[in-house]
Amino acid sequence: MISSNYLNKIFCGDALKILKNLPDNFVDMGITSPPYNKGENKRGWLVKNVKYSASSDKLPEKDYQNLQIKVLNELFRIIKEGGSFFYNHKLRWEKGELYHPIDWLRKTKWIIRQEIIWDRMIAANIRGWRFWQVEERIYWLYKPKNKNLIGEELKSKHALLTSIWRFSPEKNNSHPAPFPIELPTRVIYSIMDDNKGTIIDPYCGSGTTLVVAKILGHNFIGIDISQEYVNNSYQRLKNFENEKIKVIEELQKHVVNKTFQDRKKNNKFTGRFSNQNKKQKFIEVSLFDNKD
Numbered sequence: 001m002i003s004s005n006y007l008n009k010i011f012c013g014d015a016l017k018i019l020k021n022l023p024d025n026f027v028d029m030g031i032t033s034p035p036y037n038k039g040e041n042k043r044g045w046l047v048k049n050v051k052y053s054a055s056s057d058k059l060p061e062k063d064y065q066n067l068q069i070k071v072l073n074e075l076f077r078i079i080k081e082g083g084s085f086f087y088n089h090k091l092r093w094e095k096g097e098l099y100h101p102i103d104w105l106r107k108t109k110w111i112i113r114q115e116i117i118w119d120r121m122i123a124a125n126i127r128g129w130r131f132w133q134v135e136e137r138i139y140w141l142y143k144p145k146n147k148n149l150i151g152e153e154l155k156s157k158h159a160l161l162t163s164i165w166r167f168s169p170e171k172n173n174s175h176p177a178p179f180p181i182e183l184p185t186r187v188i189y190s191i192m193d194d195n196k197g198t199i200i201d202p203y204c205g206s207g208t209t210l211v212v213a214k215i216l217g218h219n220f221i222g223i224d225i226s227q228e229y230v231n232n233s234y235q236r237l238k239n240f241e242n243e244k245i246k247v248i249e250e251l252q253k254h255v256v257n258k259t260f261q262d263r264k265k266n267n268k269f270t271g272r273f274s275n276q277n278k279k280q281k282f283i284e285v286s287l288f289d290n291k292d
């Protein structure tokens with residue numbers, strides 16, 4: 001089957017099984033937030049427990065990590081050389097033992113290009129064993145091209161956004177754990193810029209990644225095990241126009257007016273946020289000399 005037969009569809013089923021049937025090297029990039037294997041027993045005091053409609057989130061940790069490695073390696077095969085995958089996860093503790101996503105990411109074929117902190121500013125549990133964990137992690141995984149492990153430079157207008165992303169969790173969505181729409185927007189626009197291609201999300205839930213892909217003019221491939229979520233996502237995609245505003249707001253953060261060199265020359269502040277201005281205001285500078 002030619003790869004175009006897979007485009008702009010949402011497959012209902014197990015991610016690993018479906019990924020195994022997709023061709024090699026035809027997708028440009030992807031982003032996902034998998035089930036976190038949280039055992040469904042963690043009581044959230046501020047936010048409801050996460051329970052998906054068609055799957056349990058309860059595997060022996062070793063089996064869970066092995067499954068994630070297999071899924072990530074299938075994605076590595078499917079994504080083109082020079083392509084990227086963004087993997088959202090978090091640090092978890094079980095009976096005092098830390099499970100860090102790096103534990104299994106290092107066992108995949110991907111190059112770990114960056115760890116991004118997603119500051120959600122709120123999270124389910126506040127108990128006193130640790131400081132209130134309000135962050136999640138986003139791993140930028142990279143598939144080398146021509147044995148170059150570093151890859152191409154990001155344009156300044158994307159790279160200036162820093163490695164700490166502050167987005168509140170999404171509230172207007174019936175799915176138990178949706179992305180805020182700004183998050184896949186930042187990921188996809190930073191990597192694809194004005195190029196068009198194909199974006200995959202193998203645990204696409206309410207379809208947030210797919211809606212962003214559509215708004216930005218890309219093809220998409222979604223997978224989710226829940227028929228209910230797949231149906232809802234198709235419905236959401238039909239009304240994608242209604243979600244453009246937040247996507248456009250995120251795109252407006254990708255702006256460079258002055259390079260660092262310009263600012264330095266004029267003796268202007270070159271840090272991220274100016275101390276003189278207590279309101280955290282964007283200083284639109286470029287890391288490099290190009291004003292893209």
Ligand SMILES: C[S@@+](CC[C@H](N)C(=O)[O-])C[C@H]1O[C@@H](n2cnc3c(N)ncnc32)[C@H](O)[C@@H]1O
Nearest residue numbers: 014015055177178179203204205206208224225
């Ligand atoms: C964290 S949610 C993803 C939410 C999504 N990012 C969004 O914006 O709505 C994880 C999703 O994985 C799905 N899922 C769980 N097990 C799966 C499996 N084996 N294969 C495919 N999807 C699965 C769940 O139904 C759930 O929708």
